[in-house]
Amino acid sequence: MTDALLTVLPRYAYLGPAGTFTEAALRQVVAAEACVDLPVSDVASAIDAVRSGAADFAVVAIESTVEGGVTATLDSLVAGKPLVILREVLVPVQFTLAAAPGVTLADVRRVSAHPHAWVQCRHWLASHLPGSVHVPATSNTAPAALIASGESPLSFDAALVPPAAVDLYNLVPLAQGIADNPSAQTRFVVIGKPGTVPPRTGADKTTLVVHLPDNEAGALLAMLEQFAARGVNLSRIESRPIGDALGRYSFSMDADGHITDERMGEAVMGLRRRCPFVLYLGSYPRADGVAPTVHLGTTDDDFLGARNWLTSIRDGDAT
Incomplete structure (x- = not known):
């Protein structure tokens, strides 16, 4: 190139x-x-x-x-x-237990793995390699690269790696498809x-990070009601420590819909009015292509119609 x-x-x-x-x-x-x-x-x-x-x-x-x-x-x-x-x-995500040529399953006492890989294979490891020691790795293929480098001695006997890494790094598979959850x-x-915000596809997600206004009863409910009242479903919500004091948390969430959807825009404006910190992290197509369920009264036309009706009243047309 x-x-x-x-x-x-x-x-x-x-x-x-x-x-x-x-x-x-x-x-x-x-x-x-x-x-x-x-x-x-x-x-x-x-x-x-x-x-x-x-x-x-x-x-x-x-x-x-x-x-x-x-x-x-x-x-x-x-x-x-x-x-x-x-x-x-x-x-x-599935894993292969792999090692350098000449190593057998009976030789394995120390297993190198990224922490997420270790957790996803812990039941298999407990059953087939009881007492094995976890040697943490920075990625799923970092130990494969170490084996391939010929570095000696290694701090581990075998590694949990993606199946594609076995041939890529000339490793020997000792056990395949060993993740505890096959799905x-x-x-x-x-x-x-x-x-520029990419156009909506009709099957989108919007990711946000929100801080609650204070640590009082009902604060989380008030935040969630901004979505519920407008028919916006949350497909993921997780709390993360803000870091400035104990008991202070932010919320990372995925909402079903696009920022240009009327219901999503209304929900985000509601958050902005109530919460001291709202971070927009993008609207993008869902990988599975599943469109959200839009309930009665929460379509774009419903929101626009209600807004036009209010405008007409404010302009003196009470019909």
């Missing part, structure tokens, strides 16, 4: 090295020949690369069917210059800088 071509291709930061589930998500977004891959060692570095201009976009995990929200992503999106989510993709998925998002 020529230097001239590299300067015009978009640059994508992602959790590397090659072979991670994050790279699999990236390949759903853009082909390898149509971008410049920028593997980094952690999620915060990927997001910071977009803020600094070192990357145009970042692909990061934001939610797992097993572990819930990815706190490193949720916290990094709030801190620093504003960024937005542009797209989401879903990646099935496990991870949701990844594409992060970029704010700009």
Whole structure:
């Protein structure tokens, strides 16, 4: 690839090295020949690369069917210059226990794995490798790269890696498909800088971060009522510590709909009136393409009709 071509291709930061589930998500977004891959060692570095201009976009995990929200992503999106989510993709998650040639399952006492991988395989490990020690890894393929490097001695005997990493790093599979949940998925998002809001598709999500106005009974209910009263469903809501004092939390949430939907706009304005901090993190198409259920009285026409009716009354037309 020529230097001239590299300067015009978009640059994508992602959790590397090659072979991670994050790279699999990236390949759903853009082909390898149509971008410049920028593997980094952690999620915060990927997001910071977009803020600094070192990357145009970042692909990061934001939610797992097993572990819930990815706190490193949720916290990094709030801190620093504003960024937005542009797209989401879903990646099935299964693991292979792999090692260097010559290692057998009976030899394994120490297993290297990203913390999320360890949690997703803990029942299998307890059953097949009781007493095995977890050696934490920075990504799902970092230990595979260490094995392939020939570095010796290693601090582990085998590693939990994505199936694609086995051939990529010339490893030997000791056990395959070992995730405890065969339906496990991870949701990844594409992060970029704010700009023109992409048009709605009819099957969208809007991601927000909201702080409550005070720590009193009913404050959370009052926040949630902004959505419920306007027929907006929340598909995800998680609390995260604000960090300035114990007992102070913010709420990260995904709402079904687009910021240009009347019901969503009304809900966000309601939050802005009541809450001291409301951060808009983007409206983007749902990966599953499922359109939200729109209840009676919450369509765009319903909101516009009610607004026009109020305007007519204020203008003196009481009919």
